[in-house]
Amino acid sequence: MTAAVLAASSVTVIPAPAAAAGDFSSGFEAGDAQPTWTNTAERGAGAGGYCCGLTSMESGVRAEAAHTGSAALMYSGAGATSYNRVFDVDIPVGAASTLSYWVFPQSGGNLDVAVDLAFTDGTYLRDSGAVDQHGVGTGPREQGSGGVLSFDTWNYVTSAIGAKVAGKTIDRILIGYDNPDGTARFRGYFDDIRISAGTAGGLSDLVDTRRGSNSDFAYSRGNTFPAAAVPHGFNFWTPVTNGNHDGWLYQYQDTTVQGFAVSHQPSPWLGDYGQLQVMPMNGGVRTSPDTRRSSFSHAAEIARPHYYRTRLDTYGITAELAPTDHAGVMRFTFPAASSSTSAPTILFDTVDSAGGEIGVDAAARTISGYADHRGQKLYFSATVDAGIAASGAVTGEGATSWIRVATPVSRQVTLRIGTSWISVAQAAANRDQEVGAKSLDTVRDEAAAQWDAVLGKVRVEGASADQLVTFYSNLYRAFMYPNNRAEIVGGVRRYRSPYDGLLHDGQMYVNNGFWDTARAEWPLLALLEPGRTGEMLDGFVNAYKTVGWTPSWSGPWNRAVMPGTNQDLAFADAYVKGVRNFDYRAAYASMVRNATVYSPAVDGRPGLDVSTFKGYLPSDVRGDSASWTLEDATSDFGIAQLAEALGYPEDAAYFRNRALNYANLFSPSVGFFRGRRGDGAWRTSDADFRPNLWGCEFVEGAAWHYATPAPQDPQGMANLYGGRAGLAAKLDAMFAAPRDYLPGCYSDPIHEMREVYASDMGQFAHANEQTHHMLYMYNYAGVPAKTQDRVRRVLTTLYDSGAGTGNGYFGDEDNGEMSAWYVFSALGFYPARMGSTDYAIGAPLHPKATLTLENGRTFTVTAPGVSDVNRYIQRATLNGAPYPKNYLTHADLTKGGTLDLVMGPDPSGWGTGAADVPGSITTGTAPPRQLVDRATGAPPALVDDTSMTKWVTEGATATITCRLAAPVAVRQYTLTSADDLPGGDPRSWVLQGSADGVTWTTVDARTDVDFADRRQTRAFGVAGGETYAWVRLQVTANHGAGQLQLAELQLLG
Known part of the structure; x- marks a missing residue:
């Protein structure tokens, strides 16, 4: 897409649906x-008060606990059932309407609580068949x-209620507790109750899911x-255009x-x-992909998040797909019968490399079995x-x-397919639960409502029709991954773990690099x-609980490619x-294990046996050493941030120091980072x-692409x-x-080399993710106008609608990821410093954008007149007050408000x-100063920069002096456990310093310290700051073995 096409003066402006x-x-x-209403029951049975002479369930606002702010709706009682009135409302429900809220059930009671809705026709949401996420x-x-739901934590619940109750009008908002056999007391809180109408215009219909599919092994335009x-x-x-290839499933050029x-x-x-795979055909059975294939035309395709349709020209068949979570519906419309279109047939197939079984029960009209593909059995x-x-x-x-x-007279045949990682019976249960007897049209519309709800979280105005396709197609991709792995089994959420192959209760998410x-x-x-983010992250934490590690690249097991x-950064x-x-x-705990425990396999970080002590991964230990060193330093910053937030100051200080390891690879003589x-x-x-x-010490890049590796x-x-x-100047040189x-x-x-060359931006390589923060480093350099200029250039030349x-x-x-950057x-801001609450301000692409947040608040960015010409910020106000900073904070966004930008054709001040730039570990003008290891004179095995040896x-x-x-x-100081004999680990000790080696002062003491893993490094802080020429460690106890090891x-100073 060219700048001329994008210029506001040359297109018809189409605002987003209101x-x-x-x-x-x-x-x-x-x-x-x-x-x-307060403490007002609409319906109850056997429910009494919590205490103190109360006779019914309480429901009232209290400033005791809150998900956001300082107040929430408290509920409490004892016994069985009560539905209390809360709000008197008059809210029409549309097809895209959603209900969401947060609930905090306190332990000691039960979890049988929910927000309920009473409609003007006398019905209730609880009886509608509506389900949550x-x-x-x-x-x-x-x-x-x-x-x-879990006790003693805020649980998020959301439901696309429009799929079940569209056309009704909400008369009352209730909270319900319903445990018919209950006698115990219960108490908890609700907060941030929200009912959203969604979008009136169907944002999902702006999405083209084929964007990025014109790709192959040699050149990627998305590889979607x-x-x-x-x-x-x-x-x-x-x-599928490549029926026997599980890499490039569909290629637009086919x-x-x-x-x-x-x-x-x-x-x-x-x-x-x-x-x-499923393939309809007529005129005889053709089983191989090459013989059964049919020509088709992109003009006859509809490719939306909730619906796909095309015409198979060879057979005269129209094929349609619509999804649910664990199931889907296919509808095939066959042509009128003739000699050439006789024998309508539907083939069920796997790629040749897969195993499996497929059985047919003609009397029951069912087809079932499994595909055993790359070690994962999908039952259907x-x-x-x-x-x-x-x-x-x-x-x-x-x-x-x-x-x-x-075929019936209508010539339409509908398949309703349920899937499961657990069993054929569970696949059938998933199908019956999510599809039942629904038509494809109903399933399509329900899926569209879900997409409209999430896409409607962001509304842009003043964009062209093409730009709207680009924006919302990118947003679709952002909500596509990661993926749910769990299923509802007998009312309980369970999943088959790709890590140990066993069934577990709870949640798991997969598919994420x-x-x-x-x-x-x-x-x-x-x-x-x-x-949903918390739920998804918990799904990855469950991998740690199963096998001791979180995946760095889930697909669905840890591929570690x-x-x-960087999962450490996502958590933090x-x-x-x-x-x-x-x-x-x-x-x-999983983050710390990644960063401190040697792993000989794909989990964790390679080379920790050396890099922990040298402050970098040597190139003669591992080829891609610089990339690992630089990524690890960024992740260590994330660990430091979470350690500080959770109250682990020693860990925070240690990992913040390690976050400066990137500087160990800066070579002043060439002016680049290198191995x-x-x-x-x-x-x-x-x-x-x-x-x-390219390559060598760097993964998918060269030194240019790692020129600013430490956001x-x-x-x-x-x-x-x-x-x-x-x-x-370094950033300028990269473009020049x-x-x-x-x-x-x-x-x-x-392929990345070719894409960087084709993008024609010097050595800037937006085609790969290690560069995604780089343009925003101009903000930190004090020249935000260059961020504004070059970000817009990327937005308008390296992304398009794919039409x-x-x-x-x-x-x-x-x-x-590439879509989220867009x-x-x-929108005009970007999280350049991952693991912090900062967003560097760029400049918005469109005149207005509004975010609707889960807390019910909105944040709006306005930039009247913004264009390829008026691309520079002249001045800014935040909620009406002058705003000179070139960054926002997460709190600025979640509090709601408006950032107003005045745009112009020239850079401004x-x-x-x-003081206008975001935070940084280093302050002042000196190069980063790390604490470094000062330990000398100890037994050689303790100071040889490797945990492969031991003392x-x-x-x-x-006593070690x-x-x-x-x-x-x-x-x-750090201590690293040996490779075996946990009983030989130090348990209690004192650290002492001396000026002369004679008189000693205790500077730290520890008791009952555990090392959970072999070759695990633990860090300990030293208070006081006195200078010593001698330091000794006196170990006073180990964990029971006859040896100490x-x-x-390390002594870091």
């Missing part, structure tokens, strides 16, 4: 809607037994496929369709798993609404069966759907932005260094380049550099002040 009537929200704060009924009994799904759904339903699949593909580079159960006249099976081509149907998504995708989810444990970023409904302490060997020498000589040489410490990076002006590349250690060009081309991106879309940047002594006690090279104040000792 909100329909029917919005309501209350957080029970001053200024919010307040309850009409987990597929659990919205009534109190269903919520209590559904396995989705047209998935029909529900947000974060269990399955994707997609046409001219034939070979099937319609249920897919779970996280990336074409990892391949699909658990795939099943399908019903067909036409008689099965004949059936058969084929051997030698994976699992393949077919049915011949007796955190190297990509931690940068923008997870921050966008935390902003727009914090409730990219550097870094969500927590500091207020997401609490996940087991953040278990998440924190270095274990002996400290650079991997290449200065003469041989080439900043455009956690932008001031420190600037100081390495000589100051903020030097940082800006020739765009040529050297394949380097890749030998042959990879008629199947394009959309330069580079892989990557689980929503959404943030088009706005945001350029020394051993007989007995349970010992270090004579330092020079007097120093030790601020922290340690792998490494």
